[in-house]
Amino acid sequence: MKKLRVLLCLIFAAVFVPWGAACKKTDESAPAFYELRLAYNPETRTLTGEETFAYENRRDSAPAELKFNLYPNAYREDAVYKPVSESMETSAYYAGKSYGKIEILGVEGGGEWAIEGEDCNLLCVSLLSPLQTGERVTLKISFVATLPAANHRFGVSEHAVNLGNFYPILCGIYGNEFYENVYASEGDPFVSDCADYDVSLTLPENYAVAASGREISAATGENGLKTCRYEGKNMRDFAFVCSEKFKVAECKAKTSKNATAAVKYYYIDDAEPQKTLGAAREALEYYSESYGAYPYGTYSVAQTGFCYGGMEYPALSFLAAGLAEEEKIYATAHETAHQWWYALVGSNAVEEAWQDEGAAEYSAACFFGEYKQYGIDKETLIRSAEREYHAYYDVYSRVFHGTDTRMSRPLGDYAGDYEYRAIAYDKGLMLFSALEKSVGKKTVEKALRAYVKACAYKIAAPADPVAAFERSGVDVSGLFASFLNGEAIV
Incomplete structure (x- = not known):
């Protein structure tokens, strides 16, 4: 880049x-766990979700509430901090301006809850009692997210359904405070800690799904729907790209002396899909040798409608459809590098964008x-x-x-x-x-x-x-x- x-x-x-503590060795298991049960309806562009969130306090403080980012609310018509800059609106909104949001239907396991923040960007849940060091709490959050028609991280694009930054995710924690920030049209306005995931997605059976995490089951029902289930360990986020148009090329990448990763390329229109797949594989192997082994067992690159060149998520990269050949190969290498600089080693992309980019x-x-x-x-x-x-x-x-x-x-x-x-x-x-x-x-x-x-x-x-x-x-x-x-x- x-x-x-x-x-x-x-x-x-x-x-x-x-602004945050320097890196210190901590327990290798993630302190947070997300169980997400999701259902996507293409007719209404809605995603219904049940989130079970378990959290162990490993800090010295005892928080009385938990705060979650509600990134989809940046797509509201009356949002103050827009997700798309004026210069990118034509590329993003292919059918005219379109809007989205996330509605919280209920929260169980805590006390009172409210939508707060400068731009309705936070879900704040009070706890029944302050969470002492070593104690755990489990919350159940019900939500419905409406996707805009947009070539963006969160939206129904011209080619696929992009589910990035779509669910309530715990704000990153620095010292004893939650890090709160509003959306921004420039850069990647996301800061989150690693967590473990168990995620299932139900959607029409003719959709192929590229996902963060490893698929552990897939079942098709008699109603024309299928449910795919995934798990992810120590991931900073979880995302999907889903499309009826996907074709898939796949191979194996050697990520360490004794480990390989399954590499998949979900493409819609690529004259040389094996070349793009090869670039993803070779980049994964090169970075593993140069900087340390790739930590996940799968890696997917998904071609989709996106107004920029690409976007990184753990074990998954968005790749904009319509890129010229050289741009496509470059974007593949750049987004794959983010598996080290963002997914594995996190940073505050809101205040220090240079650190990962x-x-x-x-x-x-x-x-x-x-x-x-x-x-x-x-x-x-x-x-x-x-x-x-x-x-x-x-x-x-x-x-x-x-x-x-x-x-x-x-x-x-x-x-x-x-x-x-x-x-x-x-x-x-x-x-x-x-x-x-x-x-x-x-x-x-x-x-x-x-x-x-x-x-x-x-x-x-x-x-x-x-x-x-x-x-x-x-x-x-x-x-x-x-x-x-x-x-x-x-």
């Missing part, structure tokens, strides 16, 4: 004031540097990022008489998609390219492996990748600081 001069006079400690851009560039048969050159990608970033810098300097080049900033601070891409993607790649020029590719790879080892299944703070470089024997704190604070001269 040249020459570089960096100002190294900043004080690192003043820059990296952590920059790492994914760099990882994809390294992949193409090794797999030259795809005709995408690593150095060309880096030069292209530099050109795009410099063009952004020049335009904003002339128009706004100044350019905000900080990488550490919330999504709401970006003026639009153009600025977001220039900072999170282009400058993100430039940051990791500068690191490679400074300490060498092998050291960067070693540091990223250390980063994964320390922060797998956690939410990493901005200081954590820097600490990983330090453990690898190099001090790059000044370089990181100058990029993130906007002080680097590039």
Whole structure:
């Protein structure tokens, strides 16, 4: 997704004031468990759900309530924070503006509950008593979600049904507080902790389903419906793409010395599906060798209607239909890299979008540097990022008489998609390219492996990748600081 001069006079400690705790070793099992029983009705574009949520408190505090994100409410007609920017509305709303929402029908197992938040974006459930450390609570949440007709994460697209960020999901927890945020049309406005999942989806039998997690059963009833059941361990989220048009290509990827993953490509219109499948397999194998074994037993790439190039979820990537061949292969490699930088190692994508996007851009560039048969050159990608970033810098300097080049900033601070891409993607790649020029590719790879080892299944703070470089024997704190604070001269 040249020459570089960096100002190294900043004080690192003043820059990296952590908003969240650094990565620490904790119990390997997830503290949260979601059991989702779902039914999709294509005639009404509705998803009916019963969610059983079990949570063990492993914090030092004793929360008196639990807070869940209600991302589908961003698609309401009267939503304040829209999911689609004006520049992308034509691509997203293929049949004119369309709206969606999530309605909470009831909550059992707790006290009072209410829809709160700045934009009806939170479900707040009071507990019968404060949850002490080591105690567990189980809630049952009934809901109905209405999908918009939209080429977006959550919507009935032109080609498939996209079920991303569709259910009440516990807000990420930092220290003793829930992290609350509204939606944003730029970037990926999601922060969540890993959990275990048991999910079943009932829908018409002619739909093929690409899912996060491993399918453990599938049964067809006499009413023309089928129910597919999946499980997922230590996953940051759970998503589906469903379509009557899917064809499926599949293979195996070697993810460690003794492990493989089943790789599936669900496609609608692809002249060379084996090439796309091969790119997904080879990317999965390359990243496993470079950064640590892919942790899940399955990985699916699903071609669908989507107004951007792709979107990542644990063990599942959306791939926009209609991409040119090179764009499709690149998006496949980029989204696959997010299985490490987002799914495995989490970060605050609302405030530090560079942390996963920059790492994914760099990882994809390294992949193409090794797999030259795809005709995408690593150095060309880096030069292209530099050109795009410099063009952004020049335009904003002339128009706004100044350019905000900080990488550490919330999504709401970006003026639009153009600025977001220039900072999170282009400058993100430039940051990791500068690191490679400074300490060498092998050291960067070693540091990223250390980063994964320390922060797998956690939410990493901005200081954590820097600490990983330090453990690898190099001090790059000044370089990181100058990029993130906007002080680097590039």
